[in-house]
Amino acid sequence: MTALLEIDGLGKSFGGLRAIDRLSFVVHEREILGLIGPNGAGKSTLFNLINGVFAPDQGSVRFGGVDITGAPPHRIAKYGIARAHQIVQPLEAMTVLENCTVGACFGSRNLSRRQAEAAAYEAATFVGLDDRLAIPAAHLNIAGKKRLELARALAAQARLLLLDEVLAGLNPTEVEYMIGVIRRIRERGIAILMIEHLMQAIMSLSNRVIVLNSGQKLAEGLPAEVANDPQVIEAYLGDPELARQLHGGS
Amino acid sequence: MATQQVSTRIDALPRTILHRPFFWIIALAIAAFVVAPTIGNDVQLRESLLLAAVYIILASNLNVMIGYAGYVNFGSIVFFGLGGYLCVWLVGRPGFPLAVAALAGGVVVSALALVFGFGVLRLRGAYFALATIGVNEGVQAFVMNFSPWGGAAGMYLSTELFAPLGGPRQALWTIYYLLVAVMGLSLYLSYGIKVSKFGLGLLAIGQNEDAAAVLGVPTRLYKALAYSATAFLPAIAGGLYYFKSAFIQPSDAFDLTFSTEAIAIVMLGGQGTIAGPAIGAFFYEELRGWLLTSDTFSHFQLVVAGALLLIIVLFLPRGLIGTAHARWPDLRRIIE
Numbered sequence: 166m167t168a169l170l171e172i173d174g175l176g177k178s179f180g181g182l183r184a185i186d187r188l189s190f191v192v193h194e195r196e197i198l199g200l201i202g203p204n205g206a207g208k209s210t211l212f213n214l215i216n217g218v219f220a221p222d223q224g225s226v227r228f229g230g231v232d233i234t235g236a237p238p239h240r241i242a243k244y245g246i247a248r249a250h251q252i253v254q255p256l257e258a259m260t261v262l263e264n265c266t267v268g269a270c271f272g273s274r275n276l277s278r279r280q281a282e283a284a285a286y287e288a289a290t291f292v293g294l295d296d297r298l299a300i301p302a303a304h305l306n307i308a309g310k311k312r313l314e315l316a317r318a319l320a321a322q323a324r325l326l327l328l329d330e331v332l333a334g335l336n337p338t339e340v341e342y343m344i345g346v347i348r349r350i351r352e353r354g355i356a357i358l359m360i361e362h363l364m365q366a367i368m369s370l371s372n373r374v375i376v377l378n379s380g381q382k383l384a385e386g387l388p389a390e391v392a393n394d395p396q397v398i399e400a401y402l403g404d405p406e407l408a409r410q411l412h413g414g415s
Numbered sequence: 416m417a418t419q420q421v422s423t424r425i426d427a428l429p430r431t432i433l434h435r436p437f438f439w440i441i442a443l444a445i446a447a448f449v450v451a452p453t454i455g456n457d458v459q460l461r462e463s464l465l466l467a468a469v470y471i472i473l474a475s476n477l478n479v480m481i482g483y484a485g486y487v488n489f490g491s492i493v494f495f496g497l498g499g500y501l502c503v504w505l506v507g508r509p510g511f512p513l514a515v516a517a518l519a520g521g522v523v524v525s526a527l528a529l530v531f532g533f534g535v536l537r538l539r540g541a542y543f544a545l546a547t548i549g550v551n552e553g554v555q556a557f558v559m560n561f562s563p564w565g566g567a568a569g570m571y572l573s574t575e576l577f578a579p580l581g582g583p584r585q586a587l588w589t590i591y592y593l594l595v596a597v598m599g600l601s602l603y604l605s606y607g608i609k610v611s612k613f614g615l616g617l618l619a620i621g622q623n624e625d626a627a628a629v630l631g632v633p634t635r636l637y638k639a640l641a642y643s644a645t646a647f648l649p650a651i652a653g654g655l656y657y658f659k660s661a662f663i664q665p666s667d668a669f670d671l672t673f674s675t676e677a678i679a680i681v682m683l684g685g686q687g688t689i690a691g692p693a694i695g696a697f698f699y700e701e702l703r704g705w706l707l708t709s710d711t712f713s714h715f716q717l718v719v720a721g722a723l724l725l726i727i728v729l730f731l732p733r734g735l736i737g738t739a740h741a742r743w744p745d746l747r748r749i750i751e
Contacts, residue, residue, distance in 0.1 A: 216629060242631030254626035256619050267619045270612050271631030278612045317630060 199371030272321025482687030485621030490551030496668030498650025499657035569664025685734030
């Protein structure tokens with residue numbers, strides 16, 4: 166397995182708070198790496214450091230062998246990293262198709278607007294928004310907006326997707342659907358780094374899991390290993406009973 | 416079934432500008448501007464339409480900043496005024512032909528706007544609006560104290576300079592036609608930007624700048640380019656307009672009233688639409704002309720503009736065209 170994203174000794178402080186503390190890990194090609202941790206562990210900050218919203222204080226981010234540390238967000242998108250936000254960020258007055266077209270136009274491939282429209286159509290269809298292409302993004306319900314986040318990221322033809330709680334706030338049917346979509350994305354050969362609080366989903370989707378606590382890596386390994394790690398149970402799951410449920414009561 | 420319908424509707428979008436009914440509506444309107452005053456040699460109508468054309472130029476370009484990128488440029492008149500100064504000076508002193516002087520004014524103002532744009536556009540919302548007023552006031556203060564341009568007294572042009580255009584009478588017609596051409600170009604620029612990748616990026620910035628950046632839109636570059644591109648034609652228009660007046664002074668050239676009126680026009684017509692600012696400008700100029708000549712309202716002309724802006728913001732936030740689009744969605748395909 167080749168490394169796609171290499172995070173090395175990454176650090177970021179806000180005032181006196183060390184949000185990310187000498188963090189190192191690797192995302193391989195074609196894998197889903199789950200990122201879990203209690204609220205305030207630094208998960209979303211980590212995404213902001215990877216995609217250039219914040220510049221790190223120390224450490225480096227390498228993507229496909231290229232040092233991308235501190236590059237602005239639009240450059241990161243060109244390198245081939247796309248992001249779905251935790252708090253959905255639709256371009257409200259623009260239609261679903263236009264939203265995806267923006268993703269395709271300015272993503273990793275330098276597409277003309279017409280080519281981008283075709284890519285956008287394909288991405289919207291992939292997440293099942295093809296029946297709502299012409300309506301303004303503001304009119305979508307929350308499940309639709311979550312799908313739109315995913316579609317825009319897909320339209321960008323990225324090699325790595327950063328998914329920030331794309332399952333949060335969805336009902337069980339919608340969660341099922343999204344899990345299917347995420348699986349099909351991996352089958353296309355796209356690597357995924359995903360933050361998720363929904364444990365069943367992260368345990369079943371992830372190839373590996375990293376546990377973050379206070380900006381540091383608490384554990385890393387296969388989902389079952391991590392779920393059994395006493396430190397993780399202590400810090401994050403809190404409750405051994407909950408941990409037992411996670412791997413099917415075995 | 417629904418999928419089929421939507422996708423065919425997207426495919427059915429007209430491919431080139433010539434297939435859009437809107438293009439022909441605009442072409443007809445421009446033809447009307449060209450022909451109407453020649454019927455009976457109506458100089459009064461020409462002057463009224465000339466002002467309308469100037470308002471359309473200012474509003475159309477401003478609309479790209481306000482309606483597309485979501486940045487309210489309060490000091491857009493600085494482009495018009497500075498373009499006017501450069502043109503009048505180039506014609507008067509080094510003796511450049513009008514076309515060269517006006518074009519040079521456009522290029523210089525556009526280049527300056529690019530430099531300023533990178534700085535000013537780091538600000539957002541009200542701070543940006545205030546900074547654009549600051550740019551206008553700063554340039555005005557500079558010109559007031561710049562003796563080669565006549566300082567506060569301004570500059571005059573000798574009427575002999577109209578001679579190359581066939582004398583004063585013919586020159587006024589020529590300038591009118593040139594301004595109508597600049598108006599046509601402004602509308603085309605508005606359209607060209609909107610259907611381009613650049614325009615898509617600007618619209619994304621206008622909706623959510625941070626999300627646009629994450630999607631890969633080079634926001635700072637695009638904003639500065641938009642600021643600069645929308646300076647070009649107003650600067651040329653300023654050159655033609657002040658050449659026609661044969662007189663320019665700082666208090667007119669950098670009068671914030673024009674900027675404010677341009678904003679009111681964009682809001683009235685419908686920000687983000689192509690026809691909106693043009694229709695808004697036309698109505699506004701006709702209304703203004705009527706108010707100025709009426710006994711009752713002549714001193715309250717700006718009060719009416721202010722009240723109009725208030726009413727639009729409160730009751731028609733999308734403007735005339737925007738409201739019509741919302742009510743009759745199919746209208747989008749005819750009037751864009």
